[in-house]
Amino acid sequence: VIALLALSLAAVPAGRAFVVDAAASTLRYHVTHKLHEVDGTSHTLEGKAIVEPDGRVLAMVRAPIASFDSGDSNRDAHMQEALEVSSHPYVVLKGIGRDPKVAAGAASGETLALEGELDLHGVKRPLSVPVQLEIRPDGAARAHATFDVSLDAYRIERPSLLFVKLDDACRIEVDLVLREVKP
């Protein structure tokens, strides 16, 4: 009976799970002001991806707003003010995609179309993100995506410097190294 049960269970494809290697991954924003451009980077992120046997991919990444570093502590504090970090301490990106090649482990060079949403400043908005996948020699997967969001759409009061506001467009770049969780 036990053998029969084990055989039955083994017949169910289990899929694969990956976790983000935070130290090797980055989440970055890029905003533009008339006088200069600003990049803020976070390495304090956590994320997980599930690859189902049928090629469906579920992914989720989360980073504390306070972890973004632009190289200027005062500007980072200003960014936290604009994003009301005490009320909305995290930015969360999650999405679903489907690619049978991903499930088959032959995803290097593939672009996975991820349909998802970005939760920023307490506002969730849908977005479509093409994610470039690459399998590294050490077996880890690298996922890279870049997309633009509107600060106004997320109800973020755009910070100003010398009474000139930031541009509305904010580019977000996700560069993740994912390591498979072995059962």
Place this chain on the structure above:
Amino acid sequence: MQRPVPPTARLLTALALALAATAPSAARAAPSLAEEHLQLAGAPALGLDEAVIRRVLLARAAPADGDEDARSGGGGKDETTREPQGGAAAGAGPAKPGSLDFDLLGEAQAPGATPDAGRMKLRRQMLTGHQASGIALLGLQLSTTVLGQLNYQDKFGGSAPPNTDQYRMPHAVMSYATLAAFVATGTLALLAPSPVKKPARMDRVTVHRIAMFTAAAGMVAQAGLGIYTAGREGYLDQQDTAQIHLAIGYVTLAAVATGVAALAL
């Protein structure tokens, strides 16, 4: 008193469980591995046996519904808002197939001491005023320096007619206005609350502060030296002190300009 379960019944139960595991409905029922992670997000990865058993239980508890590709959480919706999360625990239940209502990470760690929103707002208001006052200060400082140069040339430049005294009063008025603007600007910055902890390092604001402390020293020196120079009327050393006053004026102007540029560029 409970009746003992016959071995045959236990065998049938195990077989039923095994069949349920391989049934198409079980495979379609839910994101399987995803649900495993939904339920135990934050916990160590499950062994496959446990994962599959969980899948069986989930499949039995919540049969499949609808098209997997239909997005119930995004698609047609422009946006949704939510309550302050404090922990991003939203959607910590089993997800519908295709839905974005899943949470692979579980509840987020409660952030450390979050800055007080009221103090952050007050800080922003004060620093906005600081910016306005600072720009006005730069204009006043520039005007004062130009008038000081003209006053010096009028008095000691040797051009005819000499010493008309036409710039003395405008220079004095602008000097006091500059000093007042400097005190107001500095006060706004120094009294602004700092609810966000910031690591000390060399950045634009540090350059700004160094420049403005230099300017502050220059302002104090200028006030004293200006009054002293004016009081040396008729003495031979008045031109010397006036030259020093003029030089410090340029240094102070440069410091203020550097302080503004450090933030702007």
